[in-house]
Amino acid sequence: MKADIGLIGLAVMGENLVLNMESRGYTVAVFNRTTEKVSAFVNGRGKGKKLIAAFSLEEFISSLIRPRKVMLMVKAGKPVDDFIELLIPLLDKGDIIIEGGNSHFPDTIRRTAYVESKGLLYIGTGVSGGEEGALLGPSMMPGGSREAWPHVKDIFHSIAARASDGAPCVTWIGDNGAGHFVKMAHNGIEYGDMQLICEAYHLMLSSGAFTYDEMADIFDEWNKGELDSYLIQITGEILRFRDTDGQPLVTRILDSAGQKGTGKWTVISALDHGVPLSLIGESVFARFISSMKKERVKASPLFSNPAGTTIKDKKQFVDDIRKALYASKIVSYAQGFNLLRNAAAEYKWDLNYGEIAMIWRGGCIIRSAFLNKIYEAFRREPGLPNLIMDNYFTGILRENSDNWRRVVAHAVATGIPVPTMSSALAWFDSYRSEWLPANLLQAQRDYFGAHTYQRTDKPEGEFFHTNWTGRGGDTASSTYNA
Numbered sequence: 001m002k003a004d005i006g007l008i009g010l011a012v013m014g015e016n017l018v019l020n021m022e023s024r025g026y027t028v029a030v031f032n033r034t035t036e037k038v039s040a041f042v043n044g045r046g047k048g049k050k051l052i053a054a055f056s057l058e059e060f061i062s063s064l065i066r067p068r069k070v071m072l073m074v075k076a077g078k079p080v081d082d083f084i085e086l087l088i089p090l091l092d093k094g095d096i097i098i099e100g101g102n103s104h105f106p107d108t109i110r111r112t113a114y115v116e117s118k119g120l121l122y123i124g125t126g127v128s129g130g131e132e133g134a135l136l137g138p139s140m141m142p143g144g145s146r147e148a149w150p151h152v153k154d155i156f157h158s159i160a161a162r163a164s165d166g167a168p169c170v171t172w173i174g175d176n177g178a179g180h181f182v183k184m185a186h187n188g189i190e191y192g193d194m195q196l197i198c199e200a201y202h203l204m205l206s207s208g209a210f211t212y213d214e215m216a217d218i219f220d221e222w223n224k225g226e227l228d229s230y231l232i233q234i235t236g237e238i239l240r241f242r243d244t245d246g247q248p249l250v251t252r253i254l255d256s257a258g259q260k261g262t263g264k265w266t267v268i269s270a271l272d273h274g275v276p277l278s279l280i281g282e283s284v285f286a287r288f289i290s291s292m293k294k295e296r297v298k299a300s301p302l303f304s305n306p307a308g309t310t311i312k313d314k315k316q317f318v319d320d321i322r323k324a325l326y327a328s329k330i331v332s333y334a335q336g337f338n339l340l341r342n343a344a345a346e347y348k349w350d351l352n353y354g355e356i357a358m359i360w361r362g363g364c365i366i367r368s369a370f371l372n373k374i375y376e377a378f379r380r381e382p383g384l385p386n387l388i389m390d391n392y393f394t395g396i397l398r399e400n401s402d403n404w405r406r407v408v409a410h411a412v413a414t415g416i417p418v419p420t421m422s423s424a425l426a427w428f429d430s431y432r433s434e435w436l437p438a439n440l441l442q443a444q445r446d447y448f449g450a451h452t453y454q455r456t457d458k459p460e461g462e463f464f465h466t467n468w469t470g471r472g473g474d475t476a477s478s479t480y481n482a
Contacts, residue, residue, distance in 0.1 A: 003029035003052045005069040005155060006060055008083060010037045013127065014073035015045060016134035017100070017159070022049045024158040029053075031060040033074075061090045067121075067151055068095040076101045084111065093119040096148045100125045102262055105177035105184060109347075112144045112176040121148035124176075126183020128364035129161065137161030139364035140170040141186070141356075143179025143349075161363025169362040174349035181269075181343055182356060185336050188266025188280045190366050191259075192332040192420060193231050195283035199418045200325050201235070203407065204318070206416050207311045212248040216240040218318055226326055229368030257287040266339070273342040278427050279332045282419040308414030320410075323403035324421055330396060331424035333374060334387035354378035388431070397428065450476045 006029035007018050014032075018041075021028050029052040032038050042053045054060035061068060068091060072083055080099055087097060097115055099108070099122075108124035115122035126141035127134065140160050142149065149172050160170035173179040204210045204218070219236035223229070243249045263284045270277035289296075311317050337353055344351040357374040361367055377390035387393050408425050411418040430436060445451040450472065452463040465476035 001027060001052065002065045003027045003063050004065060005029070005071060005152075006031065006054075006064050007071045007073060008032065008060070009073035010041050011073065012131050013100070013134045015041060016131055017071070017073060017127075017138075018051065019045065019049070020135055020137070020159045021155065022046075022051060024155075026050070026155060026158070027052065029060055029063040031055075031057065057086055057090060061087075066092070066095070068092070069098065069152055069155075070096065071098040071100055073100050076103045077107075080107070080111070084115065088115070088118050088120065091120055094121065096121045096123065096145075096151060098123045098125055098142075098152065100127045102126075102183065102187070102260065103180050104265055105181040108144065108177035108180045116145060121145035123148050123152065124180045125156075126173075126179050126186065128183065128186055128360075128366075130365065133161065133363045137169070137363050139186075139359050139362065139367070141173050141179040141182045141359065142170070143173040143182070144176060146172070146175060160359075161367075163358065163361040167358060167361075169359040169364070171352070171355045171359050173356070174344075174351055175347075177347070178344075178349045178351065181347075181349075182340065182351070184262050184265050184269070185340055186360065186364065186366060187262035188277070188339075189332060189336040191263040191266075191283040191287075192280045192336075193229075193329065193366055195286050195420045196279075196325055196328050196332070197231055197235055198286075199411075199421050200321050201239075202416055203321055203411060203418070206414065207317065209311050209314050209317070212239050212250070222322055225322075226370065227322065227329075227368075229370065230365060231368075254293070255290055256293045257290045259284070259287050263287070269343070270335075270339050273339065273346065275335070275339045275342050276427060276430075277335045277339055278423040279328065279335055279420045282423045286417075286419050306413060306415045309410060320403040320407050323400035324407035327397055327400040327404045327428075328421045328424035329370065330388060330393050331427055332420070333370075334393075335427070337374070337387055352378075353384075354382070386431070388428070446476075452476045 004026040005021060007014055008031045010030060010032040018028050018030055027050040030038055030041060031054045035055045038053050038055060042051050052063045054063055064070070070087060072080060074080060074083060080101065080103060084097060097120060103124060112122045112124065123142050123144040127138050129138035133139070137160055140156055142156065156170045157168045160168040163169055173182050201215065204215050216236045216239040219232055219239065223232045223236065238250055239248065241249045243252055263280065267277060267281045267284050270281070340351055340353065340356070343349065354375045357371045357378065361371045373392055374387065377387060377392065378384055380390065384390060388397060404425055408418060408422050411422070442453040446453050446465055447468045450465050452465045454460060454462060455464055465474065467474065
């Protein structure tokens with residue numbers, strides 16, 4: 001018996017992906033650097049299933065049908081490179097290495113070129129959905145050697161999540177690092193979604209007007225409308241969950257957040273590409289400042305809270321928060337898709353933004369009904385420059401604008417930090433402004449650094465320098481974008 005595909009790395013994601021593949025009718029070979037894990041798995045969760053246990057890489061490779069398909073589910077970074085070096089001598093021309101971890105996309109670009117230079121094929125695949133998604137169906141974002149896709153397409157379609165219309169949540173993303181870039185952007189958007197929800201919770205909690213059960217009911221109700229999503233759903237469940245003594249468990253969880261780096265990578269990439277990814281940036285910074293718990297505890301008694309405002313109408317307050325959350329969510333995705341567009345131009349990726357929205361509808365952490373609206377927007381206009389220019393999203397932002405402003409104003413007046421909601425509003429106000437005060441900024445730059453400026457009364461692309469003090473010369477600094 002030969003295996004249809006082999007997987008290396010029997011940690012949480014690896015084990016569950018193996019069981020997923022096997023449940024779809026595939027025979028899977030398994031290997032782990034610590035071979036005891038192989039025995040434990042095939043005699044435990046994998047007992048009686050169509051698995052081939054391998055205790056050496058040579059044994060593992062010999063058990064695979066051609067072209068051999070090897071999926072790596074090991075820690076990102078050096079372990080991936082190490083396994084690639086071990087695999088290359090054992091594989092033949094046309095064999096395929098698939099890497100399904102959260103690798104940084106520049107590594108995937110480099111690895112694709114390197115593996116192809118050895119006559120092999122490489123796929124860097126973003127996999128979203130966590131443990132449950134890996135077992136039952138994740139959202140998958142493959143990119144790399146296009147020639148490899150026909151050989152793995154059926155397997156990927158079989159194991160991927162299904163959206164509500166039955167479509168598999170996987171599509172070929174693009175060349176080299178495209179798959180891992182899209183997964184990185186997905187995770188950045190996930191950071192934004194989570195922080196926005198946390199701010200909505202904070203606003204309600206700080207008002208003192210809602211019990212935890214009432215807040216859970218509110219999120220449950222929101223999940224029936226335009227905010228229908230996995231994250232809204234689990235928020236209601238979390239707020240309702242009780243500890244052993246009957247108290248809400250969430251109140252016992254330390255308010256110090258962790259991260260694994262993909263949000264940070266997203267923000268760094270946005271800076272590299274000159275994309276104003278302000279909301280996602282603030283969501284990353286919010287995690288940073290939450291981890292400064294000891295400093296926050298010391299700072300808290302030094303400053304009194306503003307007098308703030310009282311909640312006169314609970315129903316209106318909740319509706320305002322809902323609409324502010326939805327408007328901010330639109331901005332988050334608009335920023336995220338702008339990042340994808342800019343990266344596609346730089347790296348020559350032919351990204352299909354509608355399809356990307358479609359494969360995020362199931363399996364992944366940010367799955368939501370909202371993604372259907374994004375798909376429809378790009379179907380109407382594939383070259384849409386920004387999501388908020390679509391008629392649907394334009395209408396929502398017009399409708400929700402007053403509610404959004406009331407929420408941010410309330411937060412400012414009461415001293416409640418809403419970094420993502422407020423930065424989203426600032427971005428929106430900037431984007432919709434025909435004029436911004438950057439003319440003064442350019443004058444300042446020219447004044448102290450001779451960085452030049454363009455004039456409104458001259459053709460675009462002509463640059464000028466002024467001797468502002470009379471002590472400077474006519475020499476101007478060269479223009480560049482850092």
